[in-house]
Amino acid sequence: MINEWKITLKIYRQKGQEPPHYDTFELEVNPDEYVLDAIERVWAFRDRSLTFAHACHHSTCGACGMRVNDVEKLTCITPIRSVVANGGVLKVDPMRNFPVVSDLVVDLGSLYQRMDQVGHRSVLPLGEEPAPHPAAAPAPEDLQALRLADCIECGLCISACPVATTTPAYLGPAVLAGAQQHGLNGDLKLLELVDSDSGVWRCHSAFECTAVCPSNVDPARRIMDLRRQVIGARIARFFGRG
Amino acid sequence: MSNKPSPSNWPKWFDPRRREAGSWAFILNRLSALGLTFYLFLHLIVLGTLAQGEAAYDNFLETIHNPLFILGELVVIVGAVYHGLNGLRVGLTSFGIGVSVQKQLFYITLAITAVVAVFFAVRMFS
Numbered sequence: 001m002i003n004e005w006k007i008t009l010k011i012y013r014q015k016g017q018e019p020p021h022y023d024t025f026e027l028e029v030n031p032d033e034y035v036l037d038a039i040e041r042v043w044a045f046r047d048r049s050l051t052f053a054h055a056c057h058h059s060t061c062g063a064c065g066m067r068v069n070d071v072e073k074l075t076c077i078t079p080i081r082s083v084v085a086n087g088g089v090l091k092v093d094p095m096r097n098f099p100v101v102s103d104l105v106v107d108l109g110s111l112y113q114r115m116d117q118v119g120h121r122s123v124l125p126l127g128e129e130p131a132p133h134p135a136a137a138p139a140p141e142d143l144q145a146l147r148l149a150d151c152i153e154c155g156l157c158i159s160a161c162p163v164a165t166t167t168p169a170y171l172g173p174a175v176l177a178g179a180q181q182h183g184l185n186g187d188l189k190l191l192e193l194v195d196s197d198s199g200v201w202r203c204h205s206a207f208e209c210t211a212v213c214p215s216n217v218d219p220a221r222r223i224m225d226l227r228r229q230v231i232g233a234r235i236a237r238f239f240g241r242g
Numbered sequence: 243m244s245n246k247p248s249p250s251n252w253p254k255w256f257d258p259r260r261r262e263a264g265s266w267a268f269i270l271n272r273l274s275a276l277g278l279t280f281y282l283f284l285h286l287i288v289l290g291t292l293a294q295g296e297a298a299y300d301n302f303l304e305t306i307h308n309p310l311f312i313l314g315e316l317v318v319i320v321g322a323v324y325h326g327l328n329g330l331r332v333g334l335t336s337f338g339i340g341v342s343v344q345k346q347l348f349y350i351t352l353a354i355t356a357v358v359a360v361f362f363a364v365r366m367f368s
Binding site: 014020069070071094095096097098099100106162164165166167168170204205206207208211220221224225227228231 | 244245246247248249251252254255259260261262263264265267268332335336337338341342344345
């Protein structure tokens with residue numbers, strides 16, 4: 001028998017220039033379902049005007065990032081029981097630091113453009129992206145095989161970043177992590193972009209990006225590593241070697 | 243549209259709800275920095291009373307010799323210790339040292355600050 005919980009889903013609503021508000025829906029759910037399943041149920045059976053983004057349902061596409069009870073989550077892999085108790089309220093908001101298009105959908109265009117700008121590669125050789133666990137380390141003959149990059153460009157890290165809240169100019173954790181993945185490698189244009197007020201030095205070490213990242217990217221660590229790369233490149237250029 | 247970044251969102255820096263240890267460190271760092279900056283100006287104003295002569299300065303010292311001002315001095319000491327230690331933490335992690343243990347470094351910072359606070363509180367109020 002399926003264990004059923006009763007929860008209240010409180011969903012952020014905003015259409016066009018209308019002032020935002022919350023709609024609430026009483027739902028019966030299996031607590032082992034995911035938050036995205038509950039949102040889809042509202043759309044399917046209660047309110048067809050609800051707008052939200054999703055695609056793969058297995059944390060690969062990065063489309064369903066939202067704030068669940070004020071914490072950034074990829075809703076397709078967030079079990080309901082991990083964020084609410086039986087009888088509780090599950091609040092769902094769109095991500096911060098991006099313009100809201102409609103309800104739970106935000107415009108991630110600035111993120112995608114910047115990822116392109118820093119040369120982030122969505123696909124790269126196995127040998128270039130360290131394996132998360134030693135057991136998953138590729139065999140030497142597989143190092144040139146291709147894999148998808150860890151970053152799924154969901155935008156959760158930018159939503160969680162307190163610095164990104166105040167300045168749209170800040171490149172943000174995902175983009176800086178993308179630059180680190182690309183590597184400076186004598187790319188002067190990229191060096192100027194990340195070694196700036198809106199680049200690596202804007203980060204104030206709150207580490208929220210790494211805390212919410214659903215995909216093993218660890219943007220904070222990459223930002224710190226990029227700082228070392230920037231300093232190395234500047235020193236090399238000072239001595240005429242860059 | 244809502245949720246866009248804006249300079250007017252800066253009060254959100256100080257909202258610790260649903261935030262991780264790193265954000266608490268960030269918030270405390272900002273608050274202690276603002277407090278120490280405020281104290282620096284206050285300190286300069288106090289030193290300015292010296293220009294009015296020894297009697298004026300002694301008079302001022304007499305005025306501030308009460309538990310409220312001593313508590314203020316304790317807050318300054320605690321703020322300075324926290325800000326300095328967290329500055330070391332941020333300095334190390336900023337260059338890739340100890341990033342994976344940044345939470346533990348924050349807890350150590352808090353623990354040392356607490357010990358210093360108790361030490362000075364006992365000395366200043368006894």
